[in-house]
Amino acid sequence: MKGKLYDLSQVKMFLGNDKQQLGNMISIFVSETPLMIQALNDNMQSYNLDEVRFYAHKLKSSIDLFQINGLQQDIRSLEKLAGEKNNVATIQQYVSDITNTLEVVIEEIRKEA
Amino acid sequence: MFRTRKCFRALIIVTSIYIMRKRLIQKCRCLCIFPDFILEEIGYYANNFYIYCGKTNIMESLKVFIVEDDKLYGDMLRYHLALNPDNEVILFSTGKECIDNLYQDPDFISLDYSLPDMSGLDVLQKINGYNGKLPVVIVSGQDDVNTAVNLLKEGAYDYFVKDEETKNRLWHSLQKVRENVLLKEEIKQLKDEIGKKYEFRNVIKGNSPAITRIFDLIDKATQTSIVVSLLGETGTGKDLVAKAIHYNSPRKTGPFIPINVSAIPSELIESEFFGYEKGAFTGATTRKKGKFEAANDGTIFLDEIAEMDTNMQTKLLRVLQEKELSRVGGNQTIKFDARVIVATNKDLAGEVNKGNFREDLYYRLLGLPIELPPLRDRGDDVLILAKFFLEEFCKENKLEAKTLGAAAQKRLLIYTYPGNVRELKAIIDLSAVMSNGKVIEETDISFSKKGFTTELMNDDDTLDGYTRKIISHYLKKYHRNVLMVAEKLDIGKSTVYRMIKENEL
Numbered sequence: 001m002k003g004k005l006y007d008l009s010q011v012k013m014f015l016g017n018d019k020q021q022l023g024n025m026i027s028i029f030v031s032e033t034p035l036m037i038q039a040l041n042d043n044m045q046s047y048n049l050d051e052v053r054f055y056a057h058k059l060k061s062s063i064d065l066f067q068i069n070g071l072q073q074d075i076r077s078l079e080k081l082a083g084e085k086n087n088v089a090t091i092q093q094y095v096s097d098i099t100n101t102l103e104v105v106i107e108e109i110r111k112e113a
Numbered sequence: 114m115f116r117t118r119k120c121f122r123a124l125i126i127v128t129s130i131y132i133m134r135k136r137l138i139q140k141c142r143c144l145c146i147f148p149d150f151i152l153e154e155i156g157y158y159a160n161n162f163y164i165y166c167g168k169t170n171i172m173e174s175l176k177v178f179i180v181e182d183d184k185l186y187g188d189m190l191r192y193h194l195a196l197n198p199d200n201e202v203i204l205f206s207t208g209k210e211c212i213d214n215l216y217q218d219p220d221f222i223s224l225d226y227s228l229p230d231m232s233g234l235d236v237l238q239k240i241n242g243y244n245g246k247l248p249v250v251i252v253s254g255q256d257d258v259n260t261a262v263n264l265l266k267e268g269a270y271d272y273f274v275k276d277e278e279t280k281n282r283l284w285h286s287l288q289k290v291r292e293n294v295l296l297k298e299e300i301k302q303l304k305d306e307i308g309k310k311y312e313f314r315n316v317i318k319g320n321s322p323a324i325t326r327i328f329d330l331i332d333k334a335t336q337t338s339i340v341v342s343l344l345g346e347t348g349t350g351k352d353l354v355a356k357a358i359h360y361n362s363p364r365k366t367g368p369f370i371p372i373n374v375s376a377i378p379s380e381l382i383e384s385e386f387f388g389y390e391k392g393a394f395t396g397a398t399t400r401k402k403g404k405f406e407a408a409n410d411g412t413i414f415l416d417e418i419a420e421m422d423t424n425m426q427t428k429l430l431r432v433l434q435e436k437e438l439s440r441v442g443g444n445q446t447i448k449f450d451a452r453v454i455v456a457t458n459k460d461l462a463g464e465v466n467k468g469n470f471r472e473d474l475y476y477r478l479l480g481l482p483i484e485l486p487p488l489r490d491r492g493d494d495v496l497i498l499a500k501f502f503l504e505e506f507c508k509e510n511k512l513e514a515k516t517l518g519a520a521a522q523k524r525l526l527i528y529t530y531p532g533n534v535r536e537l538k539a540i541i542d543l544s545a546v547m548s549n550g551k552v553i554e555e556t557d558i559s560f561s562k563k564g565f566t567t568e569l570m571n572d573d574d575t576l577d578g579y580t581r582k583i584i585s586h587y588l589k590k591y592h593r594n595v596l597m598v599a600e601k602l603d604i605g606k607s608t609v610y611r612m613i614k615e616n617e618l
Contacts, residue, residue, distance in 0.1 A: 061186045
């Protein structure tokens with residue numbers, strides 16, 4: 001059986017095991033993250049790399065907070081490459097991978113709420 | 114009845130400790146839960162409890178703005194900072210929202226560097242334009258030293274990179290800001306207390322017409338930032354009047370910087386006044402601000418201004434005209450905003466005539482002239498002051514309270530006090546020491562021979578003889594200023610001219 005793609009221990013530590021606030025945080029993550037993924041993909045399609053960098057930057061803190069396995073380094077690489085505006089193929093690959101992982105994580109986390 | 118009152122008081126103490134927040138008291142007041150007199154009791158005990166806990170006063174809550182477009186992160190910070198019930202935390206998702214709400218006067222701002230509508234730098238500059246003293250902490254996902262340095266140069270209070278420690282760092286920053294706010298409140302309270310201490314009618318005792326006129330002038334001086342020149346003999350209380358003007362003026366929360374011009378060697382005066390840069394001269398190992406810079410937003414009091422050498426007078430004139438200065442060894446011009454009060458016991462106009470004082474500086478400094486009357490012209494103020502000094506001396510030295518006997522009072526009134534109020538204080542202090550009982554007797558009072566009126570009245574003379582002596586005395590005293598002599602003697606100036614001519618004075 002595969003392990004979880006995320007780890008809530010840091011959020012819980014942050015919130016001092018306040019279950020109500022944990023529920024609030026999860027619901028914000030579940031509602032806000034798809035909007036950011038959508039914006040990331042839309043900007044990727046129009047090759048607006050400044051905005052890709054901006055949304056990668058914004059997703060970084062959520063990915064760190066929910067300790068989403070494998071994405072913590074990827075999101076940083078995406079932010080850096082988009083800022084440098086070269087290697088578009090790699091940037092597209094990162095966007096695609098990050099999108100797929102986050103969609104799975106959102107569904108899993110939704111069940112925790 | 115007594116028991117009921119005790120129970121009521123105990124209930125109030127418990128309630129006070131439970132409530133313990135001024136704002137809750139205000140809310141209770143708004144909701145009319147308790148009548149006012151009970152709320153006042155609660156406020157009193159809550160305050161005392163805080164003092165008991167080592168706090169000086171109940172503090173209003175700190176208003177904290179979090180500017181963060183990442184809803185998740187912003188909400189987490191809000192949750193964390195709101196764990197302290199003294200923090201009122203408001204979350205904004207754009208720079209514009211934050212700027213539009215600055216009118217709410219936040220005490221602390223946590224600002225995300227990367228916002229959708231504006232950069233963190235733009236928002237910081239706008240906040241600084243509104244209130245440059247507002248602590249703004251930049252919270253950024255960028256671990257970039259150059260960005261951090263630029264933001265700190267622009268006046269950011271601190272710069273944190275988003276990680277698991279951010280919330281704790283913000284918490285500690287906020288604690289520091291809270292401590293600063295408490296310290297500032299404490300300083301303000303102390304300044305208010307000093308202000309009350311220097312309420313001029315408390316400081317300057319007396320109700321003679323001469324001193325009442327001075328009260329009116331002080332009152333006028335406190336209402337604007339006009340330069341004030343305090344003139345008068347030594348010991349008339351020029352320094353007290355200067356402090357009274359400062360602590361009763363709108364500048365009272367700023368510093369009061371007194372300088373005795375005659376006490377500073379001429380080679381050091383420029384660096385004392387205007388400061389110096391590192392390396393400006395041998396021994397200047399660090400940059401130092403001068404007294405004028407230190408007095409910014411407050412008052413600088415230049416005592417014994419007539420003693421300033423002419424070279425320094427030129428520099429002072431330029432600084433007062435331009436309202437800007439350069440430190441010794443520096444090129445940068447520094448603006449300052451300090452009220453200037455000067456004092457001298459010399460006849461400054463006379464010093465101008467003698468060429469010892471620059472005429473242009475004289476007119477620049479004249480402003481509102483306040484001539485403090487000598488004690489001998491203040492009639493019964495002598496007794497009011499004597500009683501005050503006696504009470505003060507007994508208190509300071511833990512002596513039993515003493516009073517002035519009738520003969521002692523009479524004796525105090527015949528002396529002319531060349532050293533003015535300062536001399537009277539010394540005479541009273543000595544009399545309190547010499548006195549054996551509760552009443553100061555005539556014999557306990559000793560004067561220096563210098564101040565007796567015997568010179569004029571000892572020898573029998575004719576009315577013309579006395580008149581001649583009086584006119585001579587006043588001409589000498591006022592440096593042959595006929596207008597002044599006429600005013601003092603309440604006679605026409607032509608009468609004075611006639612007497613000078615007739616008596617060959």
